[in-house]
């Protein structure tokens with residue numbers, strides 16, 4: 001199995017997964033969406049709320065604020081030495097006190113941990129009119145997307161099969177397929193058509209080029225063939241900002257490896273018992 005990164009920055013990564021089955025590619029996608037832990041606000045204590053939003057709606061909005069997460073510093077509450085009592089290793093408390101007029105935003109929360117803050121300070125929570133007031137305490141914990149979408153570190157996470165485009169000797173370079181391609185993947189070079197350098201990844205496997213070629217009257221067999229490589233996948237992973245996108249990939253792979261090891265151990269125990 002091989003991973004080759006194309007684009008890498010904090011918010012998005014694109015990579016090719018090679019030598020893998022479709023089952024593995026889908027398991028990795030699901031692991032990145034649902035099994036990579038991140039911080040999100042779970043407990044909200046509202047001491048005062050005279051805004052137009054009722055408490056539950058306000059709490060829901062607060063819970064959806066992405067929070068910068070350093071996974072090296074936090075553990076889940078249930079795995080923490082404090083045994084769920086709450087300590088700096090498993091929770092971060094935020095406070096917000098504000099009086100209108102003005103818009104209360106994620107940036108108005110004051111964190112007890114200066115490194116653990118909302119990813120974006122401009123997420124609007126509620127507009128306060130004159131004399132309207134908010135006094136809120138909110139506590140963030142580590143959890144995963146399988147528990148609730150607010151703990152999902154990815155905004156977009158998906159893959160497509162890697163396209164393989166082949167052109168036969170029948171091609172006369174008429175260019176009909178080039179005009180038909182919605183992704184500008186093809187070009188005519190001399191008397192034949194070819195893939196534009198670096199554009200193969202953009203192919204959506206729509207096969208409109210094959211139809212266009214048949215439409216030229218070439219016969220029953222198109223001179224261009226587009227198929228999916230069954231062992232190679234193009235992934236796009238976009239982070240909500242709580243974790244760097246590359247770390248989401250690493251954590252997803254780590255999760256699959258851990259579960260695989262557990263499965264192997266269980267199978268070994270079963271086979272030992274049977275002897």
Ligand code: SF4
Nearest residue numbers: 181203204206207209
């Ligand atoms: S399959 Fe679609 S996107 Fe790919 S080269 Fe053909 S027309 Fe273009």
Ligand code: SF4
Nearest residue numbers: 171172174175177213
């Ligand atoms: S439509 Fe067919 S013959 Fe014409 S350039 Fe494309 S592949 Fe070649």
Ligand SMILES: [Zn+2]
Nearest residue numbers: 080082087090
């Ligand atoms: Zn703790």
